[in-house]
Amino acid sequence: MSTLLEVSGVTVSFDGFRAINNLSFQIAKAELRAVIGPNGAGKTTFMDIVTGKTRPDTGQILWGDKSVSLIGMSEARIAQAGIGRKFQKPTVFEEQTVQENLLMALRKDRGPLAVLFFRPSRADLDRIAELAAQIGLTDTLPRVSGELSHGQKQWLEIGMLLAQEPQLLLVDEPAAGMTPAEREKTTAILVEAAKTRAVVVVEHDMEFxxxxxxxxxxxxxxxxxxxxxxxxxxxxxxxxxxxLGR
Structure with missing residues (x-):
């Protein structure tokens, strides 16, 4: 399997504290990976360096078939290159319906006029139906997102990221605050997503x-x-x- 992301010899220091210390990590194109470790292990900083939020002091971060360096690229450029990130707390547009949230997330021209005059095509609506089925929210498409349960909001946000068709999805503690049934469904969504892209799940919950x-x-x-x-x-x-000894 060919490598999609390769992090090698990366170090990041904040005020003399080494948050990342000569880190090397690689993931293939369609692979599911869990990243675990105690608090302060560098899990969040790892995601920050891959998404361009934090710039490493040393090392390389190479992306895709052409091994493009991500270092020095803006967060927006990195997102456009195909890296999506889901933070712990779901961020959905609460006033909009589930369908509107997913439509807004589709990979489209985002210029002000394009957004103003956007009318979904049949293909767009078919894609939304497909995404809704994948995240188990088909029945909630007409509902206002603010009414959803915590778990459903998490799935909606995963759906919004998938709508952008990322090649790599970074997901931070998706199981936090979920019911056992919701966690099971979240597992299924992530396993399915990893069949066609790389998915990295940062998690504390060993059962998950x-x-x-x-x-x-x-x-x-x-x-x-x-x-x-x-x-x-x-x-x-x-x-x-x-x-584990703690």
Whole structure:
């Protein structure tokens, strides 16, 4: 499988504190990966450097078939290149319907006039129906998004990111605050999404990670401590000492 994203030898310091320490990480084009680690391990900073929010002090971040460097690219350019990020708290347009939220997220010309005169085509509406089915919100398309449950808002936001057709999706703690049934459905949505793109899930919840049934990267003090299946990494003595032993 060819590599989609390659992070190598990346270091980031804030006021002398090394948040990321010589980090190397790579993910293939259609792969699901979980990233775990204790608080302060560098999980959020890792997402910040990939999306252009934070610029590393050293190292390389290479993207796509042509190995384009992401360092120095704006956050908007990186998003256009095909990297989508979902933060912990869902950010949907609460006053708009589920359908309107998904329509606004479609990959379209975003100029002021284009937005003003946008009328969805049959193809647009078909794509929305497809996305709604994928995130389990077909029945809620006409509903105002503010009325949705926490879990449904999370799925809507994942749908809005998928509408932009990213090649890599970074998802921060999707299971937080969800009911067991919602978590199960979230697992299914992410597993399905990873069949056609790379999906990185940053998560604390070990049960949720187990359900994802994918390769796990353990971060500690800004570097990779262990990598492999969940069973493999949870038997690693270093991981037990710094993470599971707490």
């Amino acid at each position: 990670v187990r359900r994802l049934n994918c390769k796990v990267t353990v971060l500690h003090e800004g570097a990779v401590l262990a990598e492999g299946s969940l069973d493999h990494v949870t038997k690693n003595q270093d991981v037990i000492d710094v993470y």
